[in-house]
Amino acid sequence: MTNIPTKTILVTTGATSPFPSLLSAALSAPFLATVQSLGYSNLRVQYGDCEKLFRALSTAALPSCGSIELTGFGFTDDLRTEVTHADLVISHAGSGSILDALRFQKRLVVVANSALMDNHQKELAEELGGVGYLVEGFVENLHEAVTKAESFEFKHFPASGSEKFCSILDEEVGLNLD
Template sequence: MMTIGAVDREKEKKAVFVTVGTTCFDALVKSVDSRHVRNELKKRGYTNLLIQMGRGSYIPRKSCGEDESLVVDYFTFSPSIADYMRSASLIISHAGSGSIFETLRLRKPLIVVVNEDLMDNHQSELAEELADRKHLFCASPQTLGQTIQTMDLDSLLPFQSGDGLPVAKLINKFLGFPAE
């Protein structure tokens, strides 16, 4: 049975979900695990931090002790992260297009952290374009704390999904598939 205090705490829960997808992005996990980023999240009123660390080898610190004001946990993989994303108040993600567009469809505030170690990183172009259009915030592992500190969630504009059918028809025509 849940007590009134537990209900109040559940109402006050403000969760951050971090995802690196199936990749290894230790720089993002280390950044989120840093004292600076954790402090900025706490200052913004976030109470829970869940990190999906993928193939990475860096193990973040879990919260410990009763006085920890930011409850932290992590895992490597899950069959689906959709529930974690839906319950989050803020999502911090790698620059994978799937993660970006899934978050935007959910209309969740999003900080995309670009992996600067990838060569020929086309993902950064997508993230930067969507940031320029005010759909998300873009950061690097080094600037994540500053981005959290200065982000104005009210400045974000909802992303309107476009109709992909004309593009699909053009691709099918180019590839020689029959028109429907």
């Protein structure tokens, strides 16, 4: 008997602000059909404080899951371990989550939470997407972003890139003091 390699997607919705629309998109029938067709076998969802919604959506999604193993968790002190086990990370556009995925050189789709004040996440996703570190996705077409990420030539984030990341982040939030 041969072991079939598994492919895992990690979806992070954030720890400080709920992101129910990303949760809904990641458990939608079009998304599940797409990831199954791309050979993913595990979908791991960090649902934050939206456990009730996750339970309801995952129950409704079971018929669409096919061979995909769906698991979820609210919060963890060790999100980096979750990231290291993922083949693809779909993340809210929180800077900490983005940086973790980039440091581990993971394929990364970032979805900004447009419900947040001043939409600073979108600016960060656009900037890092524009230089090739990630694919920017949207809740309306998350399945398309995952398809794009499969063939996208991601630029590797430099090991010493924290200075560059910080300067981009500072500029985007208006802290560039030059």
